[in-house]
Amino acid sequence: MFFNLAFFALVLPFSVLAYAVAPRRLRWVVLLGISYYCFYHTSKKLIVFLVATTLSCYLCGLWLASIMDKRDAALAVKGAKRRAVREEYKKHMRHVVALAVIFNLGLLVTCKYLGFLLSVAEPLLSLAGVATPIEAPRIGMPLGISFYTFMALSYVIDVYRGSVKPDRNLGRIALFISFFPQMLEGPIGRYSHTAESLTEGKGITRSNLYQGTLRIFWGIAKKLIVADRLNAFVETVFDGYAEFDGGVIALAAVLYTIQLYCDFSGTIDVAIGIGRIFDVHLPENFRQPFFSRTASEFWQRWHITLGAWFKDYVYYPVSLSAPCKQLTSAARKRFGIHYGPLLASSVALFCVWFGNGLWHGSGSQYIFFGMYYFVLIMLGGLIEPVAISAAERLGIDRDSLPYRLFQTARTLAIVFVGELIFRANGLGAGLEMLSSIAHNFTLGAFSRWDPYHMHLDIHDRNIVIAMLVVVFVIGYLKEHGLDVSAKIDSQSTLVRWVVLIVLILAIVIFGAYGYDYTPVDPMYAQF
Amino acid sequence: MSANETVIEILEEFCPGVDLETTTTLVDDRILGSLTMVALVAELEDSFDIEIPPVEIVATNFNSAAAISALVERLSDEYDD
Numbered sequence: 001m002f003f004n005l006a007f008f009a010l011v012l013p014f015s016v017l018a019y020a021v022a023p024r025r026l027r028w029v030v031l032l033g034i035s036y037y038c039f040y041h042t043s044k045k046l047i048v049f050l051v052a053t054t055l056s057c058y059l060c061g062l063w064l065a066s067i068m069d070k071r072d073a074a075l076a077v078k079g080a081k082r083r084a085v086r087e088e089y090k091k092h093m094r095h096v097v098a099l100a101v102i103f104n105l106g107l108l109v110t111c112k113y114l115g116f117l118l119s120v121a122e123p124l125l126s127l128a129g130v131a132t133p134i135e136a137p138r139i140g141m142p143l144g145i146s147f148y149t150f151m152a153l154s155y156v157i158d159v160y161r162g163s164v165k166p167d168r169n170l171g172r173i174a175l176f177i178s179f180f181p182q183m184l185e186g187p188i189g190r191y192s193h194t195a196e197s198l199t200e201g202k203g204i205t206r207s208n209l210y211q212g213t214l215r216i217f218w219g220i221a222k223k224l225i226v227a228d229r230l231n232a233f234v235e236t237v238f239d240g241y242a243e244f245d246g247g248v249i250a251l252a253a254v255l256y257t258i259q260l261y262c263d264f265s266g267t268i269d270v271a272i273g274i275g276r277i278f279d280v281h282l283p284e285n286f287r288q289p290f291f292s293r294t295a296s297e298f299w300q301r302w303h304i305t306l307g308a309w310f311k312d313y314v315y316y317p318v319s320l321s322a323p324c325k326q327l328t329s330a331a332r333k334r335f336g337i338h339y340g341p342l343l344a345s346s347v348a349l350f351c352v353w354f355g356n357g358l359w360h361g362s363g364s365q366y367i368f369f370g371m372y373y374f375v376l377i378m379l380g381g382l383i384e385p386v387a388i389s390a391a392e393r394l395g396i397d398r399d400s401l402p403y404r405l406f407q408t409a410r411t412l413a414i415v416f417v418g419e420l421i422f423r424a425n426g427l428g429a430g431l432e433m434l435s436s437i438a439h440n441f442t443l444g445a446f447s448r449w450d451p452y453h454m455h456l457d458i459h460d461r462n463i464v465i466a467m468l469v470v471v472f473v474i475g476y477l478k479e480h481g482l483d484v485s486a487k488i489d490s491q492s493t494l495v496r497w498v499v500l501i502v503l504i505l506a507i508v509i510f511g512a513y514g515y516d517y518t519p520v521d522p523m524y525a526q527f
Numbered sequence: 528m529s530a531n532e533t534v535i536e537i538l539e540e541f542c543p544g545v546d547l548e549t550t551t552t553l554v555d556d557r558i559l560g561s562l563t564m565v566a567l568v569a570e571l572e573d574s575f576d577i578e579i580p581p582v583e584i585v586a587t588n589f590n591s592a593a594a595i596s597a598l599v600e601r602l603s604d605e606y607d608d
Binding site: 082086158161162163311312315316317319320325328329332337338340341342344345348381 | 540541561562563565566568569570572573579580581582584605
């Protein structure tokens, strides 16, 4: 249903048409109806999980509103001890937030992690005399549960923090949580950012229709021309890595990273493009990640909305909790202004990266993936002052082009290793593949390349390289302040139509679909 | 000592060598990163006996000594008995 031919040929045009002809005050109802139809079509009875999350967060928002009303009334009383009053009501509000978090994470855990938890608990249950193995109930996973749960929780926490007013309109909350372009892979939006534009019901303008359509086809081009074309090769190597030498495995790690980027960012382009048609501005999820100079910077440019969610709702709350603040102050006095906060932040960073790994799934490779970045970012922080002083002593300009290229190359290597672990069929397989790269790296396989067996011939190679050059140039220009899509939008109608038609023709001619290719579902939808 | 003077005294430790009277890009130029930000927030909370919620930890509130002073004054007013 989502982002396939039927969706683009039927559902999306119908949505645009229905939205355009509906009275302005009912347009958001059209979006809500289509969102729930799409969700039901893919998840069937699991829609109860979406409804439960929506209702729970809506009710918790109202509950917080009623506590805030009582608090404000208490504060208005002359002579009231403002601080004591605030603290008292804040405690009540924390309980409401805790309830929302426990309930909704409980739903997420039930759908996504129950089998994993039972497998972990089995030895203990066995010791306690419970008959094992215990079969986990097959509930299934509602579409986009990891994404919409985080969005729903962000609403409740933002109400608690006072950055969002509690919404008394259940339909608006339901639409914010279920808006259909976001349902598959995000981006993980915030209520303060999108809710208003979702329900404003602005008409469809020519500019938005063109910009949105262009963005949709750009996303499809990245996915169909690059990502899906690389899929068979990547799958062949990762599934049968034992028969390949280190050179081929290293190439597979690089091409998997490219595949994932083109697939995920392409799907996000489609989501943002659809939003744009309805004048709903969804947040960007990627900002030229391969230009990053450090692993930390990479994560500020890759899956931005997930990183921002963890920063706002895990990193800061943990860092600013009373024990961590005490640790920060003590460590700062003991270890100085750099190492003190770094050591104290390690607790919060550990929570963030453990959560980030676990969010992707319960497999050991995902936990390892999170810990890999935790260790690297901590090491980066520890080494930074030494690297700065070493560069000064050696007379190296850290802003010079060669040094920046060195940093980018180093970051890319870190990312490729991380994605290899992420994609491997289990942690053991990932470590064996890395070992093969380290101990069995040869280029021999490339001279006796069998395109049929490897599912990658010279035709595929040339198309992938040509498309990647286009992606790189557009990314490079954006990095230097030139937004190509805005530039196209400012051209004459003829030029704009030519660009769109060329893009569609490129997809039709060079897209990896049909006889030789297996359709590939959007890769992040499984998370 | 005024709030602004206290803020500047605190910031001198976190941003050595920076002209705190004129700089308005402490966060934008990454003089204050996420690590130092947490330590700074902890120090401000202790010094002014306030709580700075995460929602207030945004660039506009921390880009200059004046912005930080305005933030602590606003939060101090909210907490005043």
